[in-house]
Amino acid sequence: MRLDKIFDKEFKRRLIDFVVTVLLSSSAYYFSDGVYNYWLLTWLAPIPLLVYALRASTLCVISASLITSFLGFSRAIFAYANTIIPVSVFIYGTFINAIIYTTLVMLFRYVVLRNEHWAGCFILASGWTAYEFISSLYSPAGTVGSIAYTQLFNLPIIQIASITGIWGISFLLLLVPASITLAWHYRKNAKLCLKTIAIPMSILIVTLLFGGYRLYVPSQGAxxxxxxxxxxxxxxxxxxxxxxxxxxxxxxxxxxxxxxxxxxxxxxxxxxxxxxxxxxxxxxxxxxxxxxxxxxxxxxxxxxxxxxxxxxxxxxxxxxxxxxxxxxxxxxxxxxxxxxxxxxxxxxxxxxxxxxxxxxxxxxxxxxxxxxxxxxxxxxxxxxxxxxxxxxxxxxxxxxxxxxxxxxxxxxxxxxxxxxxxxxxxxxxxxxxxxxxxxxxxxxxxxxxxxxxxEGKSLYSKLGNWFGYLAVGVFILLIIFFLRQVKRQR
CATH class of the missing domain: 3.60.110.10 (Carbon-nitrogen hydrolase)
Known part of the structure; x- marks a missing residue:
């Protein structure tokens, strides 16, 4: 078989892989937001991209992540077109989101490929939550851009906001798909696979139980x-x-x-x-x-x-x-x-x-x-x-x-x-x-x-943004931990 035909087939396979990944993840993010409200898609959206990130080349992953996140987060561009707010503002904001998201995906990729550790999924979740939280403190748009709002109709999940604010929801929306991706990546190592999935799923179950309880207990207000x-x-x-x-x-x-x-x-x-x-x-x-x-x-x-x-x-x-x-x-x-x-x-x-x-x-x-x-x-x-x-x-x-x-x-x-x-x-x-x-x-x-x-006086209103600051702290500690792990391997 001729060498150029082999390369041609390989190139086509990689191109299809790239396009399918971008289409699946960006479409899931886009249609989970705004008028569509398919909230389940927000949980699924990161998985194709993260799976791709652990097996494709660096350049391909960066390109796929940038395109995916820009298209996926572009709902506001169309929602505010023809209003008094310049569309350029939303293009700029979406581009910044895409850069941060891509940076975190690449960090996730680096950590996982250099360290076989169950905590890899937490670096993506804590990093994105920390970004949303910090940007909300200084952005003229406040918290509007948070992915947590895609879960408005997912009532059991959003009850956690009464304790953590919306930051707890954003954290879960990245933690769960990242842990599923890693569990699949570690599937040949049963012990590591179990460790990877156990804590995130336990957090999800506790959140759902709390949400169910809060929805079940009637409000006492007039x-x-x-x-x-x-x-x-x-x-x-x-x-x-x-x-x-x-x-x-x-x-x-x-x-x-x-x-x-x-x-x-x-x-x-x-x-x-x-x-x-x-x-x-x-x-x-x-x-x-x-x-x-x-x-x-x-x-x-x-x-x-x-x-x-x-x-x-x-x-x-x-x-x-x-x-x-x-x-x-x-x-x-x-x-x-x-x-x-x-x-x-x-x-x-x-x-x-x-x-x-x-x-x-x-x-x-x-x-x-x-x-x-x-x-x-x-x-x-x-x-x-x-x-x-x-x-x-x-x-x-x-x-x-x-x-x-x-x-x-x-x-x-x-x-x-x-x-x-x-x-x-x-x-x-x-x-x-x-x-x-x-x-x-x-x-x-x-x-x-x-x-x-x-009744007002929620636990969140009393404790403030404790979870946002916790996400920042966890992200920094994980960076330090994994950098030390890499140094030990050298």
Whole structure:
């Protein structure tokens, strides 16, 4: 047989191997996220790539990993296309994720091929968790990019967030597939194979048992009936909502929605973020109309508005009592860099004491992408968090799921109303009680549902990011350990 034919066959085999690996892993990551929500695929996605990493050449592994991770994590690029946020921001972020992921895959490969040790799977899991955690502390996007959010509908798993935060979920999502890969790699060594799989699977089983227990034990919080409304609004209408005539029209429509929802039995009515833009010097009467609607219907009303006050612009949410009183005004703390540069950020929590019904809190849209103020509300014993939001239609579930997961972390129910996204009501276990799209451009979106409130004060809110720091420490210790192992072999 001619030598060039042998090489040609070998090249084709390697090329097919490369393409299949990239397609399997990247597709699994991509379709586990966003609108698809095939959460099981997140657990399977790393396996083809990690198996390939232990038998292919260095250059092929680097190439496969970069392509896989970039394509797999690219959901946000398409979700935020044609929004006010430049797509280049998400391309850059996805590229950084791909580089870190590839570096960790190569580190995993190096450690496993140089050391036959059961702890190799922990280096990938702790490394990625440490990266997610550290980047969340400094990124303007907060925790949004975490793979933990792909597990929103995997209720037994996400309960661990009430102890570890989302970092415990991210850790498991890399630990389990890495251990399966190593067990397969060590399959001819029964003792080592068993050691490799035993601890990760034990951690997974304990997590599932805890999740099952938490889902089984009923919450003791009071039940409250919540209504939400979002009227259709184009971008042009959004820009003109500060004009007196347009603002009056919008408020009138929302007052009508309040009337409808209160007649249907709602005790609290939540409206989206920035429904109108007001100057408090000459448009206070529009706020008074919302207060009067609350008083007339004997309901609590929470509404998000842009307000100009004392030469400063705020993205605020007003809390009107059933007596028509303004209980509090909360100012958004985490502002969107590309559209809210003129706004002044708030610094304090917005908590309303509801007596027998506990304490209610307010956050606004992007606030939920960060661990604060969410954790502060839990530490204060808030039972139910109201979140006026905006969103961009294509990111509806991508963004709503972050707030829902915060409720699991902090042990409170979450009511979230987005202008161009979803109206959602979820309990402190992450159960979505009811959900309605508010992105329609013709009809008012109305939602009504009953929710049992949480108790706040989760173990995670008390201990803080202990698991994130633990992941950083474990990763550093493993690097030191395996480097010493390599030196001893020389």
């Amino acid at each position: 039940v409250v009936k919540i209504g939400m409304a979002a009227i259709p609004m184009t971008m042009e209408e959004m820009r003109s909502r500060g004009q007196q005539q347009e603002a009056e029209k919008i408020i009138s429509r929302y007052v009508h929605c309040i009337d409808l929802l209160s007649r249907a039995g709602a005790e609290v009515i939540l409206l989206p973020e920035k429904i109108v833009a007001l100057n408090l010097n000459d448009q206070v009467n529009l706020l008074e109309r919302l207060a009067e609607a609350a008083r007339k219907n004997q309901v609590t009303v929470i509404a998000g508005v842009s307000v100009q006050a004392d030469d400063k612009l705020y993205n605020s949410a007003y809390f009107f009592s059933p007596h028509g009183e303004t209980v509090l005004r909360y100012d958004k703390q985490h502002l969107l860099p590309f559209s809210e540069g003129r706004f002044t950020s708030g610094e304090t929590l917005g908590i309303g004491d509801r007596g027998d019904q506990g304490a209610w809190g307010i956050a606004i849209c992007k606030d939920m992408d960060f661990e604060e103020p969410s954790r502060g509300y839990s530490q204060a014993g808030v039972n139910l968090l109201f979140v006026p939001a905006l969103d961009f239609k294509t990111d509806s579930l991508l963004h709503a799921r972050v707030a829902i997961m915060r409720g699991v972390e902090e042990n409170y129910a979450v009511a979230r109303a987005a202008q161009w996204g979803l109206l959602s009501l979820s309990d402190n276990r992450g159960n979505i009680i009811t959900m309605e799209s508010s992105a329609a451009e013709k009809e008012d979106a109305l939602l009504l549902g009953e929710i049992r409130m949480g």
